[in-house]
Amino acid sequence: MIPLYSNSQIRDLDAFAINKLQMPGIVLMENAAKVIVEIILSEYPSISSVGIVCGKGNNGGDGFAVARHLSNAGLNVNVIFLGDSYSMSDDCRTNYEICSNISQTRKNLKLFQYSGLKTLTTLKNSDLIIDAILGSGFSGELKEPIASIVTELNKIEAIKVAIDVPTGLNADTGEGNIIFNSDLTITLGEFKKGLFITKGYENCGKIILSEIGVGRDYFDNVFPDTYLIEPEDAYENLPKRKRRINKYSAGKVLTLAGSYQYPGAAILTSGSVLYSGAGASVLAVPVSVKKFIHRKITDLVVQTYGNEQSKFLTPDDYKTLEQKIKWADVVALGPGIGREEKTVEFVHKFLRKKEFKSAVIDADALFALKDILSKADLRNCILTPHYGEFSLLTNISVEELEKNVLEAGKEFAVKHKTILVLKGAPTITFSSDGYSFINSTGNNGLAKFGSGDVLTGMSAGFCSQSKELLDSSLLAVYLHGLTADLMLNKKTEFGIVSSELMKHIPASINFIKRSFEKN
Structure with missing residues (x-):
């Protein structure tokens, strides 16, 4: 660094x-x-x-x-x-x-x-x-x-x-x-x-x-207390895969993402978990969304909740998902779940019961979190807001945040004892012990719907393998940007879309490995 x-x-x-x-x-x-x-x-x-x-x-x-x-x-x-x-x-x-x-x-x-x-x-x-x-x-x-x-x-x-x-x-x-x-x-x-x-x-x-x-x-x-992330850091933070592993020891992730209105977020998040190397990626979606998911990606295990009329998460669904929440090494929560009142209540219940080992909290789950932030235990959590979402969490305008973002991010991460990944240009990661890490990869092609969902999946996927929240966050952020940079070899930043970004994750991992490993 x-x-x-x-x-x-x-x-x-x-x-x-x-x-x-x-x-x-x-x-x-x-x-x-x-x-x-x-x-x-x-x-x-x-x-x-x-x-x-x-x-x-x-x-x-x-x-x-x-x-x-x-x-x-x-x-x-x-x-x-x-x-x-x-x-x-x-x-x-x-x-x-x-x-x-x-x-x-x-x-x-x-x-x-x-x-x-x-x-x-x-x-x-x-x-x-x-x-x-x-x-x-x-x-x-x-x-x-x-x-x-x-x-x-x-x-x-x-x-x-x-x-x-x-x-x-x-x-x-x-x-x-x-x-x-x-x-x-x-x-x-x-x-x-x-x-x-x-x-x-x-x-x-x-x-x-x-x-x-x-x-x-x-x-x-x-x-x-502030560092710039280098390629060497990404290589050092890659999960160490043993020769004798199986699909469960290689990392288990439960993704609670998507809804009837936003099914694409579920695919991008849970798919990115797999492309990041996790062995088991389980996606929980409403029954009404299952057929759509299977048409788009066949490598996922899909667990449904609710009934044919269910369109989003509710507190009643927690019981259905409870065993999988406990089973997972990491739960990815938030992309595309929506902001219905019942969905907000589910997020509150999820955080209150805290039966998960680790969690990556993003998007609509952050919207729900703002109401209980002062009471929530965010240890073993990675929060991935963009500036607008972080503004909602802190009640500080985006304009004021940008005047001293390093201090604002540091104060939040230390106060809540959590890992904060503040998405932007550049993305900055804040640790619970007061350090800031500025990313050095990425381009404006990442300014697209779904880009953040891919990052959430990558963070969860890497964390499930290494069990190291900070290292996984830094790795995910760096490779997320690097993947977009490498895609510029074949297209311009105008043509980078999130579904292709997800599929190019292995190429960026390979690029880092080949850069530092001898033949």
Whole structure:
């Protein structure tokens, strides 16, 4: 897993380098600039002209140093700087003065003091534009003239690169009002949380780390609570299958999904259980739905409840299902069961009696859960809401959640002693002991009906095999996204549908296994 750090932890790194190691800030700036230029020239070898907008702080100083090195490499560089040299930080001023002196004798480096939006016209013919206005310490909303500058820069047709953090983005929360829209973000020192979530996920583009010459020693005693999931994590979390297993020891899942109105959810969830490797997948549906299910998938064991007139779960059905609830290693509950009053009562009864070993709770079951959340025992449960469902559970608007989703998710998971899988772009998993895990796979082809049902089935299927709730959640989320990514080899994100996503799960498992296992 890749650790992700907070602003305060990164600031402490700078202080450690300057105060403990006696490395002047100007040296750190120079180290960073050299790596930044190497990355830019490697990523975009065909560029010939670069525009850079520099602020008055150390992020601006990085920009001036980068401008010098790009000029040294023979590129045409135009730099727009805000304010004047007297308002700049010391290290920023030093690099500004060096650039200013070079520009007096070199034609390919020009500096322009910002005097209004018309100044930005000097950048319109640039192949690449670098944002060096504000660094990772920014929070709140952009003020003028920076807000207008960023808005105009986003309109220019050029490759966009941000140094450290795109201007306008909160590096802790991933939030911001107006944000520089980067194709590449070269972040300094270490990866920051906010680059990978909400607006950061949308605006940072490709993210590459630039060392500043301090080394890794400092981080030996720094313990972050947020991580980015890697392929290695998925491989390590794959269930270990013994040679002498049978269909029952390979994982037993009872799926309580679907209704007369939403039968497809039942197929996607219970089918994904099987495609994830579980040995026994039993689907419980109303009698009226059974024929439809068998026409669509024959590998399932179907248990019915109610009678020919039954269309959804009711509390009376619990007795019929009780033995299977106890039998299953995991119960997947919620997709497509509907929100009828009697169905809500069934969910309440299910959670109150708690005769299950583990459960994955999703969709309509989450709607029912909100009424008894304060009393429900959610230990040994995986909850998989999207933002709208999580908003209902917490009584916090989606807009407010996105302002600090890491804190909101962490607080919920710790308070309720549960695993929370918050579905979104990206999906974030929160553990009951206060850790957050940001997924690194997936694409917008997953924004389809049924995609979440597949994830519920995968979570239940993997958990039934390993009995590890957190590991299974991380694996399911990663492979869910990877499956969609691999499907792009044959179709675009427009053509990804949930029924095919389910059938491609084995291919993504095979991809991970082949990536790490020797022939």
